[in-house]
Amino acid sequence: MNEKFYRLPQEKQLLIINAAYKVFARNSYKKAGTSEIAAEGGISKALLFHYFHNKLALYLFLWDKAQDLTKEAKEQYKVYETNDFFEMLRRGLSAKCMLMRKYPYMSLFTMNAYYENEPEIHEAIGKKVKSGADDAYQTIAEKINRDSLRGDVTFESIYSEVLFASEGMMNQWYRAGNRDIDTFETQYRRMIEHWEQVYNRKDQP
Amino acid sequence: MNEKFYRLPQEKQLLIINAAYKVFARNSYKKAGTSEIAAEGGISKALLFHYFHNKLALYLFLWDKAQDLTKEAKEQYKVYETNDFFEMLRRGLSAKCMLMRKYPYMSLFTMNAYYENEPEIHEAIGKKVKSGADDAYQTIAEKINRDSLRGDVTFESIYSEVLFASEGMMNQWYRAGNRDIDTFETQYRRMIEHWEQVYNRKDQP
DNA sequence: CCTCCGTTAACCACTTCGGTTAATGTCAGC
DNA sequence: GCTGACATTAACCGAAGTGGTTAACGGAGG
Numbered sequence: 142m143n144e145k146f147y148r149l150p151q152e153k154q155l156l157i158i159n160a161a162y163k164v165f166a167r168n169s170y171k172k173a174g175t176s177e178i179a180a181e182g183g184i185s186k187a188l189l190f191h192y193f194h195n196k197l198a199l200y201l202f203l204w205d206k207a208q209d210l211t212k213e214a215k216e217q218y219k220v221y222e223t224n225d226f227f228e229m230l231r232r233g234l235s236a237k238c239m240l241m242r243k244y245p246y247m248s249l250f251t252m253n254a255y256y257e258n259e260p261e262i263h264e265a266i267g268k269k270v271k272s273g274a275d276d277a278y279q280t281i282a283e284k285i286n287r288d289s290l291r292g293d294v295t296f297e298s299i300y301s302e303v304l305f306a307s308e309g310m311m312n313q314w315y316r317a318g319n320r321d322i323d324t325f326e327t328q329y330r331r332m333i334e335h336w337e338q339v340y341n342r343k344d345q346p
Numbered sequence: 347m348n349e350k351f352y353r354l355p356q357e358k359q360l361l362i363i364n365a366a367y368k369v370f371a372r373n374s375y376k377k378a379g380t381s382e383i384a385a386e387g388g389i390s391k392a393l394l395f396h397y398f399h400n401k402l403a404l405y406l407f408l409w410d411k412a413q414d415l416t417k418e419a420k421e422q423y424k425v426y427e428t429n430d431f432f433e434m435l436r437r438g439l440s441a442k443c444m445l446m447r448k449y450p451y452m453s454l455f456t457m458n459a460y461y462e463n464e465p466e467i468h469e470a471i472g473k474k475v476k477s478g479a480d481d482a483y484q485t486i487a488e489k490i491n492r493d494s495l496r497g498d499v500t501f502e503s504i505y506s507e508v509l510f511a512s513e514g515m516m517n518q519w520y521r522a523g524n525r526d527i528d529t530f531e532t533q534y535r536r537m538i539e540h541w542e543q544v545y546n547r548k549d550q551p
Numbered sequence: 552c553c554t555c556c557g558t559t560a561a562c563c564a565c566t567t568c569g570g571t572t573a574a575t576g577t578c579a580g581c
Numbered sequence: 582g583c584t585g586a587c588a589t590t591a592a593c594c595g596a597a598g599t600g601g602t603t604a605a606c607g608g609a610g611g
Contacts, residue, residue, distance in 0.1 A: 172377045185590045256521040298540045306507055309514030316461040335503045390559045
């Protein structure tokens with residue numbers, strides 16, 4: 142990773158990063174071509190290798206960037222600073238959409254990167270990650286006020302159901318060609334409303 | 347498509363078909379290699395081209411096969427021969443798992459094939475499909491007895507939520523390396539129980 | 552022994568792979 | 582106008598992989 146990359150105009154950096162996210166998100170590491178990334182990013186391949194010293198370094202840079210951005214976004218939108226589950230979902234959605242607008246393929250990249258089977262990647266990523274998903278569940282499960290949730294199903298099952306549906310929705314959006322984030326956001330927001338209707342505790346004093 | 351392929355022992359046919367499903371499911375059409383398919387299927391590339399006259403023909407054969415298998419499985423498990431939504435889900439799950447056991451990558455293939463952007467494929471598939479997903483919703487929505495479902499959320503929103511969660515679950519299972527269908531089945535079955543608990547009408551006479 | 556036929560190793564011309572080299576284009580300072 | 586430093590790229594490298602073909606092998610039946 143060459144520090145000259147950071148001296149580029151922001152928009153050019155963004156173009157290159159998004160090109161890389163896109164190509165790596167849609168292909169396995171092995172079959173994602175650096176030429177394709179360079180072309181998509183509007184620069185020559187030589188220049189791409191001038192900024193990132195090889196394919197692997199670029200990939201890992203993207204991974205770290207995604208981690209940082211995600212963490213920042215969660216803080217910025219105060220995702221964990223509420224104990225209302227649905228409010229947390231709404232804030233999480235806002236954070237996610239903000240990111241998706243700026244980095245359309247980042248979340249798809251992240252999802253795939255975690256399960257990348259190329260040994261170099263798998264090893265490098267494995268070291269960086271500390272079972273982040275489980276961590277998140279722990280954090281949330283402790284924070285949430287369950288008195289406002291119906292008591293006949295466990296929070297765990299609600300949580301996992303919500304998580305699966307989110308992933309399914311996002312995946313479908315990507316497959317359909319991930320245009321139109323606004324549509325995604327309203328659709329997702331409607332789904333949160335649905336959950337709020339279904340999972341809240343009705344028989345409160 | 348050479349009819350000699352059908353004269354092969356069933357298990358060899360299966361091996362080749364599943365190899366092709368796997369490679370096409372995990373890569374875009376363009377980047378899926380016929381050599382890889384042949385190797386994975388345990389035959390030489392020449393023989394593969396002896397059975398299927400080119401890459402495109404193989405792909406479309408797989409698509410048709412998937413359609414037929416899915417339709418058969420639904421009939422075999424009488425998926426649409428009930429008006430209880432959750433029973434329908436359970437039967438659908440059984441059908442799906444039966445298929446997944448025999449053709450592990452078929453459903454992933456199907457999902458991706460529908461959105462394949464290679465023009466040849468997109469065109470050929472587009473002709474074959476008649477918005478099957480919408481059709482399915484219509485069929486189900488008419489059939490289902492809504493008196494046993496809670497009335498404060500629409501069936502449409504329940505249906506789409508269930509669909510998204512299913513897709514999310516399956517996708518995650520694939521990404522994690524799709525071993526162990528039993529685990530998938532019990533996990534899914536637990537989710538159906540969750541839905542049944544959440545969506546049924548409580549205040550019945 | 553021969554003929555058939557399933558099967559494949561080897562090959563085809565061509566593209567793409569990750570990565571490099573050598574040469575350009577650009578622009579500030581003199 | 583000139584120079585030197587840096588940004589940028591066209592062209593190239595050998596290696597590998599592409600879809601697809603060809604010619605030959607191997608073993609069973611007559």
